[in-house]
Amino acid sequence: SGLAIHTKHKTHTNNIVALLYLASEQVLISASHDCTVKVWKIKYGDNYAIESCTLQCTISNPFKQWCVSLCLVDSTRVLVGDGGGNVFIFDLNNGKCVAQVKKAHEFAVNHVVAV
16 A cells, blocks of 8 residues: 554664565565664555564674675575675574674675575
């Protein structure tokens, strides 16, 4: 409907730079320059209008770098690249880092792809 969605939780405190939507789970994932990735559970009402959007978990970048790129590894894990050249895999259910490569690149990791 184009109307703003209001949540009971804090949204990002800086620019959102990447979004992913996992239709099968009705989950929206957002990455921000505030050094976090947020996982939102979407609930639909009539005619697929969004009825609510609740925060499922917040993932904080351990190196306090801007989160700049996202890619799904599978339905439970997300690959994140950051402004400091680091790459992470986070569990979407609990927000824990399950793998990381520190300083994978000298500069920001602007795009990540899982195959």
